[in-house]
Amino acid sequence: MSECVIPTLTSPEVVASKSILPEGWRADLANPKDLDLTLPVTELLRRTTSRLPQDVIDAIVKGRDAEEEGSRAFNTLNDMVRNINLADGQVTPLCQDTGSVIFWVRHPFGLSQRAAKAQIRAAVVEATKRSWLRPNCVESLSGKNSGTNMDPFHEHHPAIHFEEWDRPEIEISVMQKGGGCENVGAQYRLPDAALGAGRDIKGVRKCIIDAVVKAQGQGCSPGILGVAIGGDRVTGYEKSKELILRKLGTANADPKMDAFEKEVTQDLNTLGIGPMGYGGVTTALGVHIEEMYRHPASFYVSISYMCWSSRRGTVTFPASGQPSYDL
């Protein structure tokens, strides 16, 4: 099982040929009342559940090639590549935990958020019926599974974040975030005496290292970290998740923070946790950090951990024409 597997994602043409969108499907945003997002969003979910973004695949391959050939770390990363090829080729979920499904919708003036929400929810129900998503929405105390991924209170699952912007197109991003990696996220309140972490960049670094050591392999390492410095308990975590949407290998707009991200990633990869906690030099694929404003009394460091199977994708609807997928 140790020969080097080459990632072979199917071509955009093949992906398009499997699309559930009827050929020539177009959106005309001038008449937002006639717009139905259900099918294009279902198609987005088909892609995100079975295909990893190229930057994530590249990072996994780079990690594998840094491990000693034939080691457990090498073989595990190699199996991950094998799984990526298989899921894409047969259009099956990369992971049985198809995650909590989180949407970010950015749209011009005129879109009904209420209608868009109903359509996105219908898309999630359809993707669940087609076994692209596992029913992952259960009543907390009884554990009763709704079976459809729908939260009957129309509030919390799927989570949909709307934002109106001044551009003419609609952009919908989705993340499928597994429960195992969600469980190892952490929020620190600085100063933290036990960690010896103060309200400065050194303190933030300690929080990140501590969170990754506590996570071990349980978040399905190698992980991708989103770290928000500041905000409040809600906005900090929200931002930390959004940061996982950023492409691996792209620079932070703040050069100082960019240098800090690279330094922390290197530090994490000396911890020896490795893929799935088996040991090795590939513990983190990337760390994305952003600073927010905060209340003078509070200093939170909010960390979201994303597993190696970082499933995210975006569909963009131009003012008029066919939607385009980045995956």
Next chain:
Amino acid sequence: MIRLTTPITEAQIRELKVGDEVLLNGRVVLSRDMGHKFMKEQKPEWLKPILENMVIYHCGPVVKKNADGTWSFVAAGPTTSIREEPYQADVIDTYKVRGVIGKGGMGKRTSEGLQKTGAVYLHATGGAGSLLAERVKRVVDVKMLEEFGSPEAFWIIEVEDFPLVVTMDSHGGSLHEIVAQQSQERAKALMG
């Protein structure tokens, strides 16, 4: 590479050591959070013949119901095992389970349970949902599907050459403990 077929004897288990690579064949029973709480608190008798000398798999699969009423597994990788730490040792003891498949490893209580009963913890690659579903040859039966929902039900499946690594053995060995200790020491050095 060691080939094992369920049911497994205690003697076979006692021979396994941390680091051994195993290809598992035969029946495996899926159970996770709701199942483990249920087994520890209610100890249902009907599960005894299903679990004795068998292997439990911490997994909530993506399933598909076929036109003829049978089920298929579409994606079936392991879920994080540490959540079953409060229950696992009791479940192993009550039902004489010989192996537990999962990811991320388990703690001291489980390790003691493995030593006492004669069982091992077998690690599967997390996230490899499509790859591992390929090794599931047949869904034999499912219990408590209505009550627990599909991710939590007791699925009874047959696997072929299911690729695993022994990361906790029946002699107190644990790869997870070693990696955790080493990484904690390194973290201390990094934090100065």
